[in-house]
Amino acid sequence: MPVCVPQEEHYLVKWKGYPHSACSWEPRHHLKCFHLIKQFHRDIERELQRRAQAKGGSGGRKVAARCPRKLDPSLSHHLVLKAKQRQLLRQWQQHLNAKSLQPGLILVENEVDLEGAPRDFVYINEYKVGEGVTLSQVAPGCSCHDCYTDTGGCCPGASMHKFAYNHEGQVRVRAGHPIYECNSFCRCGPSCPNRVVQKGIQCKLCIFRTPDGRGWGVRSLEKIRKHSFVMEYVGEIITSEEAERRGQIYDRQGATYLFDLDYVEDVYTVDAAHYGNISHFVNHSCNPNLQVYNIFIDNLDERLPRIAFFSTRTIRTGEELTFDYNMQVDPVDVESTKMDSNFGLAGLTGSPKKRVRVECKCGQSSCRKYLF
Template sequence: MVHNMTEEHGLDLSGGLEDVPVLCKALTSPTFKYSTDNVAGPGCSVDPSEVTLPGCSCLSCSCRADSCSCLQTFGQAYESIGRLLNINRPESGYSTPVFECNALCTCSDTCSNRVVQRGLQHRLEVFHTKSKGWGVRTMEEISRGMFVCEYAGEVISFAEAKRRQFDQRTEENNYIIAIREHAGTSSITETFVDPAQVGNVGRFLNHSCTPNLYMLPVRVHSVIPRLALFAGRDIHAQEELTFDYSGGYGTQPAAEAPSTVGLQRKQCHCGAMNCTRFLPLDLSILS
């Protein structure tokens, strides 16, 4: 891909696709295709870019809960400034579904129910860490509850996720994230996203046992959720951005090892006081 030079004399990894450049000052940049949105991969039966959700008929700049069909159907998720209303993790361990206004809605692009779809709003930098490979840090302060970035990539089937895991070499990084959402008592929806070859800045985020971001599935135009990362607390400028690969809010990472025999756990280098010493491991894809 073609990288643009930024005024800070670094590479813009997004190649101008993001409204805010993704800075990388390393001498060599990672090889992958940058995409701001999820793309259909092997086994994906629904085009993530296709608008499949109904829209509201609001004519105001910002939708109101007493008159917007989107907010009445799915509930209000954001404050007027775009901050999540329900930041704290619920006792059940599951989050309330988030649905934003979409391309079929007649409200303004500045509607307060349009947050994740606006893309990056904060200046982020991809950098080399001391012991974890690539990482991402913020160049400015980010307030608790604010959207930071997506974890975008190829949306693939369970079978394809399993195949890729078995084909993966031990020294290779695992990027596949499995989102499991509970709808009712027995219905579970699974979404598998792999940004290894096609992805965005989210692919460089490291795990931490005490993270400052958390992942929440957000639906915009499609029934396929966007894996949105929000600030779990106030984050300072120059601080590395991390999330817990073991999830919460119904998210689970794919397995880290290519076989179920003699599993080789990868060490965790997050440095947190409660560090479990190993990256989370999900065996479900390998079963």
């Protein structure tokens, strides 16, 4: 905490590696941690602004960040809590990147409130198989010399489907069409153009606290081209019966992360409430920039596709990533009618089931006002 005297500011410093009893007051010119001092004053400014707005006296104007001669005890307490929160979020960020097997870096940021990392969330990189679910690794491998130009159609052709990607790895089939990638039994190597989703998240992403009451969100820290793979939706695969049971519990809690795998039939559901990757934190929008695709790699069971998000348009640096929790695909042909991707909310999953009307907070001009 700074104490303002007529001539110079002094800061109470907690020295790294030393106990709190070793803290000392130091003049500003003794300190070389300029970024920490700057962050400290930003915290003061934000809290003073928040308090002024809460009192209704600021009229939306920005409050000048001035060092008070004497800090209010509640403000001092808030600044200490904010510093501890930032340290814990940094530790969580390190944990996420250690657990993630993806090339893309994950950052964590909360400049809105004192909310910390979820306590009961476990980061995973691939499906966790729940009770009553079996994954069959039955996909045959291709023997192509060039998977992109092979006349046999590579792995997609073996399943009577189109090759999904162009030379740049951008998806070129319409939503609703399944994507069959090369697998571990194929002769082609890791540079094969038919290996996109399996390479994992490539871009740098940030989990951030939204300022409008939507909890955590995810934004991209770099530009993402249109039709590019962004991330998979990963969680625990459970039966629909188990999803109904958990859904009733989640309904009482006010939120859930149930995603129906209803490509051909509504048998299994992905639950990302406690096990998941960064997609756990992606919010809904009625005008999303992500589109869902069903992916098959090693497992060809159409009841158990992998769920991948591709960009619907160019995504700017710093833009929030969103998808439609009640996404519908236009039935342009027989293939696309198979896909009806629904993200369960309030414990009710799947389009045939009754839904609770949940207010939408996406803020888009095309907002439907309710999620379901």
